[in-house]
Structures are given as structure tokens and as C-alpha cells.
Amino acid sequence: SQKIEQNSEALNIQEGKTATLTCNYTNYSPAYLQWYRQDPGRGPVFLLLIRENEKEKRKERLKVTFDTTLKQSLFHITASQPADSATYLCAPQNTGRRALTFGSGTRLQVQP
Amino acid sequence: DTEVTQTPKHLVMGMTNKKSLKCEQHMGHRAMYWYKQKAKKPPELMFVYSYEKLSINESVPSRFSPECPNSSLLNLHLHALQPEDSALYLCASSQWDKNTGELFFGEGSRLTVL
Numbered sequence: 001s002q003k004i005e006q007n008s009e010a011l012n013i014q015e016g017k018t019a020t021l022t023c024n025y026t027n028y029s030p031a032y033l034q035w036y037r038q039d040p041g042r043g044p045v046f047l048l049l050i051r052e053n054e055k056e057k058r059k060e061r062l063k064v065t066f067d068t069t070l071k072q073s074l075f076h077i078t079a080s081q082p083a084d085s086a087t088y089l090c091a092p093q094n095t096g097r098r099a100l101t102f103g104s105g106t107r108l109q110v111q112p
Numbered sequence: 113d114t115e116v117t118q119t120p121k122h123l124v125m126g127m128t129n130k131k132s133l134k135c136e137q138h139m140g141h142r143a144m145y146w147y148k149q150k151a152k153k154p155p156e157l158m159f160v161y162s163y164e165k166l167s168i169n170e171s172v173p174s175r176f177s178p179e180c181p182n183s184s185l186l187n188l189h190l191h192a193l194q195p196e197d198s199a200l201y202l203c204a205s206s207q208w209d210k211n212t213g214e215l216f217f218g219e220g221s222r223l224t225v226l
Contacts, residue, residue: 042220043220044155098213
């Protein structure tokens with residue numbers, strides 16, 4: 001069966017450091033992988049999409065990598081700030097599948 | 113306008129009540145979704161509508177009844193719910209004719225079933 005695994009434990013880092021979050025998947029052949037941010041009690045917000053033929057994608061302080069051999073995506077936030085504290089969800093997306101299935105999410109806590 | 117609006121924000125209902133959750137978007141998206149989210153869990157897909165037709169039902173119990181009256185509106189009719197149905201119900205929309213369409217989520221309706 002298909003599985004999406006993200007660090008289930010919260011990630012605590014110091015302000016200014018780089019946060020690295022992991023998304024591993026099995027029994028997917030995703031053409032794309034999307035990352036979302038969710039704050040408590042609110043709906044997820046889209047951050048980045050990376051395609052299978054892209055190794056890396058950047059947006060401001062965010063960087064995503066996608067390794068289809070390892071079946072893994074890494075999500076980096078550089079120069080982290082307390083405002084980056086949230087839960088981050090990944091969603092591998094097979095071709096033709098519009099609806100997303102999300103990983104369990106990783107809660108990031110950035111300490112000032 | 114890049115908003116998905118959900119009403120009500122909070123709803124408390126008894127197990128014998130009938131209520132509805134509403135969702136509206138004006139981005140011209142032809143795909144709309146209902147997700148259910150329990151505490152400390154990710155959103156779980158319930159239903160997908162494309163061009164106002166139900167295209168995916170993820171084996172959701174019949175006490176949840178979706179409806180898409182037009183391309184901007186999505187309803188979720190609730191009847192005879194159980195306390196375990198208490199959750200945050202999220203509506204989302206996306207472009208259907210674009211493989212990589214990102215999902216735009218509303219802020220959710222927090223449902224409590226007594």
C-alpha cells in the first residue's frame with residue numbers, strides 16, 4: 001500500500017539555523033511533490049511544487065530537493081525565524097491525480 | 113480573489129440533527145474537495161468534484177452527503193453524525209485542467225458532535 005512518512009516528532013531548532021524536514025514515500029511514482037504549511041486551526045497553505053525531473057527548487061528562504069531514486073524529498077528553511085513555526089505537510093502526486101494525499105506532517109518549532 | 117470561504121467556522125450539533133457546511137470560491141477552479149482533519153493528523157480526502165460532478169468518494173459513510181450546486185459552491189450535508197465525526201472539515205479548490213494545480217484551502221469548519 002502507499003505510504004508517506006514524515007518525521008512524526010517535532011523538530012526544535014534555534015532561530016537563524018537551517019531546518020531540514022524529510023518526506024519519504026513508498027509505492028508512489030510521483031511526477032510531482034508538493035509542500036504545504038499549516039498553522040494550528042487553519043487550512044494548509046501551498047509553499048512549493050517540485051517536478052520529478054527537477055533536482056532542486058528554491059523560493060526565497062525555502063529549498064526543496066526531490067530524489068526519485070531514494071523516494072525522498074527534503075525541505076529546507078534557511079535562516080529560520082520563530083514565524084516559521086508550523087506543521088509542514090508533503091504530498092507526492094502521481095500523474096493525473098489531482099487530489100492530494102498528505103504525509104503525517106512535521107511540526108517545526110523555531111526558538112528565539 | 114484567491115480565497116476559499118467556509119461557513120460556519122464552528123458548528124455544534126447533536127447526533128439527530130441535520131446541518132450543512134458551505135464552501136465558496138471565485139477563482140474559476142473546476143475542482144473542489146472536502147477533507148477531514150482530526151487533531152494531530154493530516155487532512156484526509158473525503159470527496160472530489162470536477163466540473164460539478166462527483167469524481168472521487170473515499171468510502172465516506174452516507175451520513176456525509178456532498179453537493180456541488182454550481183462551479184463556485186460546495187456543500188457538505190450532515191445527518192445522524194457520531195461523536196467520532198468531530199473534526200475540522202476543510203474545503204479546497206484547484207484547477208482541474210492543470211496536472212500540477214496547487215490546492216487552495218479554506219480555514220475550515222470546526223465540527224463538534226455531541
